[in-house]
Amino acid sequence: MTTYYDDRAVQVTSTALRVDGRTYPLAELGMVWHRRGGRSWRVLAGRGAVGAALAGPLVAAVLGIGLAVWLHRSAVVTIAIVGASVLIGLGVGPLADVLFERLDRSYARGSRELEMWARWRGQPVRLLQTRDALRFGKIYRAMQRAMEQTPQSKVIGASGSRPRPRSRP
Template sequence: MVTYYSDRSVQVTSDAIRVGEHAYPLKELARVWHQRGARSWRAFAGRGALGAAIIGPLVAAAIGVVIAFQVDASLTVTIAIVGASCLVGLAAGPVADFVLEHMDRSYARGDRTLEIWATWRGRPVLLLQTGDALRFGKIYRALQRALESSTVG
């Protein structure tokens, strides 16, 4: 028996796919397909918040510079406000590194639920539903390889 994919809840082998407590022998699967489910607005909003976190320090710095030149203050105070605003703007660099890493992860996970369906014993069965696009891809490719090798042999 060859294992094509295995994690805590899904195992794809040359004999069957096991999802949780259910096992489906590959020989009994007539057709396998995938579907995209509804968009997760939570993931979409999360990406927007991450984008705002990157732009936030830059906007705050720009507002600080504008205020520094609008306020009727001494040259020293104006320079201090501009300097502080520039420091706030420079904070965008380290923040951007952290935020962009989370943004990359959000795209790897995806913003839709993904489903793997199969015709098993004459009826459609939902084998897997996940919002993790990276995991979904690994499982679906493993299932395809397992099905291809079971039809060849």
């Protein structure tokens, strides 16, 4: 038996799929497909907030430099305002690494609900539902590899539609 994917809730082997304590033998699974739900506005708003947090100090620095030039004060005051603005802009450096990491993890997780379905004993069954796009992709690819190794011909498709043969011109 070959294990293609294994975590605490899902295990994909060459013989079966185990999800949250339920076991589906691959020999009993027919067509397998996936569906994507609507976007999560909460995730998108979080990404926007991270972007605003990244841009805020930089915008403040540029506005400070613009203010220094616009005020036409003495050279000492202008240099002080420009210096303070540059320090504000540089202050975002250490914070930027943390914010970019958070933004990167947000994209890895995804912003949609993802579901994997299969025809099991003649009925459509939802095998898995998650918002974690990276994990879902790993599980779905593991299912593809496992089903390619089973003797029965299996079909893996998207959005619940059956694959259509390509017509050649």
